[in-house]
Amino acid sequence: MRGLDLDYMAGLVPVILGYVPKTMAMASVAMVLALLLAALLAIVRVLKLPVIDQFVAVFISFFRGTPLLVQLFLFYYGLPQLMPTLSKIDGVTAAIIGLTLHFSAYMAESIRAAILGVDRSQWEAAESIGMTRAQMLRRIILPQAARIAAPTLMNYYIDVIKSTSLAFTLGVTEMMGAAQKEAAGSFLYLEAFLVVAVIYWLLVEALSFVQRALERNMQKAFAR
């Protein structure tokens, strides 16, 4: 057994760090889109809008019921067979779409639970002053639901960041893809994957720190 090639690892760190912005950009775009979609899906479910509600239920069931990797392959390699225009989509776009759909299904369920967690009296008070349903949701219910859902949604963001590593299977060179390429050239797999693992870990730890600070801050609000 030989020791780790520390010099190689030290040299690899800046290379992988160079891909952090790309990973974070993919994750953040997917997160924002997924949040918007999830909020819409959750509202459809809470209001039990006829017909659409059934579609949304099936959508959520599918994207929670199948692995993300399978979904990504289905979009990137499978769908162009049906719709040839899709073959022009690059790996980054496909990964963002896949992550968005996948995580929107999970987050829709969290947001739905959070909306249902807002006290019944808040809906009634909003009704009593003559608000429309859209006004109630936007002004009263969603702001309170956001507070309830925030910790869970932050966890999903962390999950999205880690899941971007699957984009390398679509030929995208992000942190994981870069590590893979480096390892393939040097045959130093352990070193390369160790470096990428530690960088993911530090990234997530930094975010968890921010998350805890935000949560402390949120507990303070509404109690002035």
Place this chain on the structure above:
Amino acid sequence: MTTDCHISIAGLTKRFGTNTVLNDINLNLTPGERVAIIGPSGTGKSTLLRCLNFLDRPDAARITIGDLSVDAASATRAEILALRRRTGFVFQNYALFANKTARQNITEGLVTVRGWSRSKADARADEVLASIGLTDKADSYPAALSGGQQQRIGIGRAMALDGDLLLFDEPTSALDPEWVGEVLDLIRQIADGRQTMLIVTHEMQFAREIADRVVFMEGGRIVEQGPPAQIFDAPEDERTRAFLRRVTAGNGNAEG
């Protein structure tokens, strides 16, 4: 404020499943009239108020406020909104918007529903806050207010919208005894302004003081109604007498 808006409730019936909670209720209010509803718990008093602005949808009713007349059987969403915009509702548990300050609770309906400018709504809210004596709490969130303060804001929120009818659903029942007085004082002040109001209450002495007319309900029906002196001192129906005996035998609390 005085409105010249007649209010009529005709044939109001509400069922929960097979249980008929309100059975053919008919009630008219003249402009500026203050009507108190009393009766045993579980007799449909709160449900009656909640049916008037469709928080609970009546199975049958024609509700008329001035020139607006809504039939429960065919009520559209627009008609229900219109009805709610002409009534103010004060909840037993205050139901202040938890994500809004005291002032924002008052301005919310003015800005979002009425379409007022922020500055006009703020000016109106400051007037209301002054009249309910909570100017210094304008920027407090509900969680930082006492029950009595929250209920006064709840009343202010309903007042600010200047509806033709104010509905009070047991406004002091959830309060610690120490806060009941300040809330009753505020309602008395509003009643003195001849605001048309319908108030469900367990505070018999209070009902006697502020009401022009007292309605006694039992089993989902109006049993007897009349001026406070008649209902409290010379009730005609045996059920009214039995209820008042029970209430006065206790400490003024009609639960049971």
